[in-house]
Amino acid sequence: MWRSRSAPWTDHAQPHRGGGWHRRPGPLETRHEEGHHPVIRVISFGYGHGEPPAAEVTYDLRDLLRNPFHDPELKHLTGLDPAVYEHVMDTPGAEPLAQAAAYLAVGLNETTGADITVAFGCVGGRHRSVGLARRVGEITQLTNRPVTVEHRDVDKPLLPPGAHRARTA
Structure with missing residues (x-):
């Protein structure tokens, strides 16, 4: 089972003048009340439909992954459909990106005790961002975190062809 270890970028242990170590809160460290289980929230969106959502980390996929919009058989489907999901995840670099994003989200969640939001954006918010958000959600569920x-x-309409840049790799 995939499991996160303590993430070094959130380790805020500092030497103490009197000897030993003490821990100071990091910039994202906001502990929740007793009984609250911090949530990892994954959002997909389209830059062409408005501002990105507020998030600790936002991934811009517009130039990173093949765009199913340019395939007539996939254009009117979404990343929730198996054919589009497979097309997106078969793009070189998609799976390592999903794993790294999940690792970061779990690490921040674990070390800060805070709710963490990770966002994925593409042009229209129907294909690439949906596929990557879906995969990160699947990986994160393996850690038994909410x-x-x-x-x-x-569910928004397709944007016009001029809004999309072609990537064939």
């Missing part, structure tokens, strides 16, 4: 996945723009 996770929600939201697809902000998946």
Whole structure:
């Protein structure tokens, strides 16, 4: 089972003048009340449909992954459909990106005790961002942490072809 270790970028242990170590809160460290279980929230969105959502980390996928919009058989489907999901995840670099994003979200959640939001954006918010958000949600669920996945723009209309840049790799 995939499991996160303590993440070095959130380790805020500092030497203490009197000897030993003490821990000072990090910039994201906001402990919740007793009984609250911090949530990892994963959001997909389209830059063409408005401002990105507030998030600790936002990934811009517009130039990173192949765009199913340019495939007539996939254009009117979404990342919730198996054919589009496979197309996105078969793009070189998609799986390592999903794993790294999940690792970061779990590490921040674990070390800060805070709710963590990770957002994925593409042009229209229907294909690439949905596929990556879906995969990060799947990976994060393996850690038995509360996770929600939201697809902000998946049901919005397709944007015109001029809004999309072609990537064939």
